[in-house]
Amino acid sequence: MSSYLYHEGKAHAHQIIRRTNDRSPWRMLQSFLVSAITLTAATVAFAADDAPTKRVTIDQSIDQATLHRYHFTDQGTRLIPAAWLDALVDESGKRVMDPEALRRLGFLFDDVKDDVRNPYGWPIGFTVSDPKTTGGIPIAGLSCAACHTGQVEYKGTAVRIEGGQSMIDLAGWAENILGAIAALARDPARIAQFRADAVKAGYPADRIDQDLEAVVEAIKSLGGGPSFYEIHTVAAGRGRYDAVQAIGNQVFGGDLGVPANSYPLDAPVNYPQLWDIWRLSWLQFNGFLPPNSTSRNIGEALGVRAQTHIVDRRTGELNPEPLRWQTSVQLDNIIWIENTLKNLKAPSWPADVLGPIDQAKAERGHELFVANCAHCHQIRELPSGLWDVIVVPLREVGTDPGQALHWAGRTYDASKLGLGKQANAHQLNVAINAIRRQLYVDYKTPADEQEPDVHFAAPCGYKARPLIGVWATPPFLHNGSVRTVFDLLSDTRPGRFRFGSREYDPVHLGYTEDDGPDSMVLETSIAGNHNTGHWWTDDTKRPGRIGRKLTDDEKYALIEYLKSANYDNYPRNKVAKEQALPCANDKNWPKRFSIRPAK
Ligand code: HEC
Ligand code: HEC
Known part of the structure; x- marks a missing residue:
């Protein structure tokens, strides 16, 4: 085991934490x-x-x-x-x-x-x-x-x-x-x-x-x-955490009392932005989750160590109901949070701090965006008012497969829940539904305010969300492996970069490389940290190519548009129904997974 992300000059070995038991x-x-x-x-x-x-x-x-x-x-x-x-x-x-x-x-x-x-x-x-x-x-x-x-x-x-x-x-x-x-x-x-x-x-x-x-x-x-049981074999460092694996470990390993169910945390992802999340048809980077917000927040709270009583800690046996499904989750608070976040709008570019937007350039960028980006990133408005987000197959987008692959492919002994010895992470919904129903009982939630049971998916790709306010969320891609938008639109990218600073680079859109004592290095040659995919290149054979090489002028125009993108000028289309998730009906895709992302 080794750590791939470290403080400059000093091995960051303390990120590796020994696994023992419950x-x-x-x-x-x-x-x-x-x-x-x-x-x-x-x-x-x-x-x-x-x-x-x-x-x-x-x-x-x-x-x-x-x-x-x-x-x-x-x-x-x-x-x-x-x-x-x-x-x-x-x-x-x-x-x-x-x-x-x-x-x-x-x-x-x-x-x-x-x-x-x-x-x-x-x-x-x-x-x-x-x-x-x-x-x-x-x-x-x-x-x-x-x-x-x-x-x-x-x-x-x-x-x-x-x-x-x-x-x-x-x-x-x-x-x-x-x-x-x-x-x-x-x-x-x-x-x-x-x-x-x-x-x-x-x-x-x-x-x-x-x-x-x-x-x-x-x-x-x-x-x-x-x-x-949180061994970070690929250190998360700043701004990242292998959150969904941590939830899997916590629930299948900790809460069920089966320590062997924990996996290393080796696909750390960014903390995503929360504006507009309540409207997205699929959530989480790989889009495994429909917009059932209470279920999502229960799962997250379990991952961050809400207290559960699924099993008796001393014997490992299931507790009797209703104790089994009682938790410390504060239902009224997570519902309040969720309703509050529905009002959260993307931040607009603070020109007084970061400099004015060149409108002519932004307009040219808008045209380029409509021509090259909108078919994946536009707002696709469903009759319900939700926005259908497209999940782009790994084979096409070519970014680091870890998050999606581990979610779909790793198995857990969930016999205690009646799910057998080869349960998948997406079967976490069984525990989450039971916990949510118990919360409704304990909080006396009226039937018409109850969210229905949730089903998780295991798609083979990552979602392309609308990019309003994306200037404010560096570094980029789900695993934070690309420092600036400029790099993301280029056909080569730095293989390693320092990060940790919040000093902004308004020209390329991203954080600058920081030299301070707390800066870390992201090494992208390592699985989990790969900075591949979403390529703009004329090399038509390169895996993860999604478009032609862009000139620097074009990149800067696109950047100018992304700075100015708002709810009024963002491309929008009405669609009748959701797009199907890639591999939604193919539970075996991880076994056949054969993408070898180029370094
Ligand atoms: C310990 C850090 C942490 C806490 C606390 C946390 N989250 Fe997250 N959240 C994450 C990470 C990391 C992800 C991305 C996981 C993934 O998709 O692989 C995420 C994903 C999400 C998403 C999906 C976003 C998208 O673009 O698909 C939403 C929505 C969300 N969180 C809302 C919340 C809410 C609401 C709370 C509190 C009730 C919360 N989170 C608490 C770390 C956290
Ligand atoms: C084939 C579909 C597709 C096209 C076309 C496309 N993207 Fe993306 N884009 C994605 C997907 C999928 C992701 C998420 C990938 C990941 O996180 O691994 C993404 C991520 C991004 C991100 C990072 C978002 C974040 O929060 O980290 C930016 C910025 C972005 N795209 C900009 C663009 C721009 C600008 C264009 C046009 C020049 C474009 N994209 C064209 C599919 C596409």
């Missing part, structure tokens, strides 16, 4: 929580975002107060008691939730001081549960906005992109937390300090000794420090 610290922390009780009030210094020096806001049709609420709405993921997270220090004694450290991991901060929703002044996307839902102790979690809020920066001015691609290094953060927990377990002196800090941060003093002791004992019994 007794992860997370799990233990979760199970220990069951016995927790009331919280005393916690007040902690507020951390404001002060870098870069100035920030401008683009109107994306949601007011600031609603956005603020969205940034901190608990969807039901349950990581660790909030007071503990705030008190944790790393090996060197530094708080893992130190604002500066989090900023360096790519997290962004909200301006509003809010002792209720964000009592610890954490970055956007960190949540604290309502203690009524978690045995009296507020539990830290992650919400949508952690992964789906972006920012571009230019010469000292930051432009926040709500619903944009975040640049967080989530695996790096998780590793810090696990390292800190392991360091704590090893050292009695640290435990005394941690105890004091956690109580100061609000953890009930009359509970802390026994709760801590249980966790420390459990960690020690693991021997050799923290481990969990």
Whole structure:
């Protein structure tokens, strides 16, 4: 095993995390929580975002107060008691939730001081549960906005992109937390300090000794420090995560109590932009998911460690119903989030920060776009008002096959769910439907507000979504393997590039290559990181060719158009029905998969 994405000059070996079994610290922390009780009030210094020096806001049709609420709405993921997270220090004694450290991991901060929703002044996307839902102790979690809020920066001015691609290094953060927990377990002196800090941060003093002791004992019994079933054999780095595999591992491996069901995380993908998602006929990069938003968000929350009770953790046996399908997912909150996101509009180009648009050039780009791009990327409006997105077969688009191939091809022992020993990831819908129905019972949801059961597909391609606002979502392609739009429209692309900076390149549309201490290198010769496909070349034999070579003038015109693309000037067509998904009726396509993308 080796890691393919690394900090310059220093092997990023810590991205490889050993796989063991279900007794992860997370799990233990979760199970220990069951016995927790009331919280005393916690007040902690507020951390404001002060870098870069100035920030401008683009109107994306949601007011600031609603956005603020969205940034901190608990969807039901349950990581660790909030007071503990705030008190944790790393090996060197530094708080893992130190604002500066989090900023360096790519997290962004909200301006509003809010002792209720964000009592610890954490970055956007960190949540604290309502203690009524978690045995009296507020539990830290992650919400949508952690992964789906972006920012571009230019010469000292930051432009926040709500619903944009975040640049967080989530695996790096998780590793810090696990390292800190392991360091704590090893050292009695640290435990005394941690105890004091956690109580100061609000953890009930009359509970802390026994709760801590249980966790420390459990960690020690693991021997050799923290481990969990998320081995990143291709490091995700910033702005990426192999999210759907993580969900498969969590549900089939963790929640079913079958550790052998976990696969390496080796096809990391970008955090996609969230504007217009509710209208798309197919979601996720490979388009496996119809627009059943509650089901989608339940699946995602499970992947980010919502608490489940499918099996008894000690015996591995199925729990009786209804407990089996009860989870910590906050149904009312995910529905509120989803309704809120329906109002989110793509950001328009901030000319005052990034420079004016050359209208004549943009018009020429518009024509080129209609001629060369619209047949895949235009808005195809269905009678229902939804937008039918085309999923383009791998054979045609030729981009890295990992995400689509692993989803369709990897198998899991899901006998406990009655699905046999060779279940596919798309059969996750069985668990998700059961959990959703249970949520409706527990939340007393009226029948006419209930979403129908969802069926997942396993298409052999990637979706070509409408590109309004795409300028704001670098790097490009589903796996972030292309740094700029200019490179994406060219017939050669850099095989490796540094990334991590948010400094924007308004000429080529993308982030600049950053030289800072936190920059990483993306090496595209590695499976999972391939930057192939979507080629514009006159070499008609090249796999993944989708059009002729474009001149630099044409590329810059297309770029000018993409800067100006909006809901009024974007190509649109009415269509009577959805296009069929490629390979929708062919469950065996991964076995016959024979694309060998050119390097
Ligand atoms: C831990 C990070 C993380 C969190 C938290 C998260 N997402 Fe995502 N989300 C991702 C990643 C990564 C993908 C792409 C996965 C794929 O398709 O392979 C994704 C995909 C999506 C998509 C599909 C977009 C498209 O273009 O097809 C939607 C919609 C979405 N997320 C909405 C949400 C919502 C709403 C929440 C909160 C309820 C949420 N996400 C929480 C990381 C996250
Ligand atoms: C044959 C269909 C097809 C054509 C034609 C096409 N694209 Fe794409 N495009 C796709 C697909 C599919 C993806 C997603 C591929 C992936 O992520 O692996 C994509 C992705 C993109 C992305 C990256 C989106 C992101 O968020 O990362 C951009 C930008 C883009 N296309 C621009 C263009 C432009 C500009 C043209 C015309 C010059 C064009 N495309 C023509 C199918 C097409």
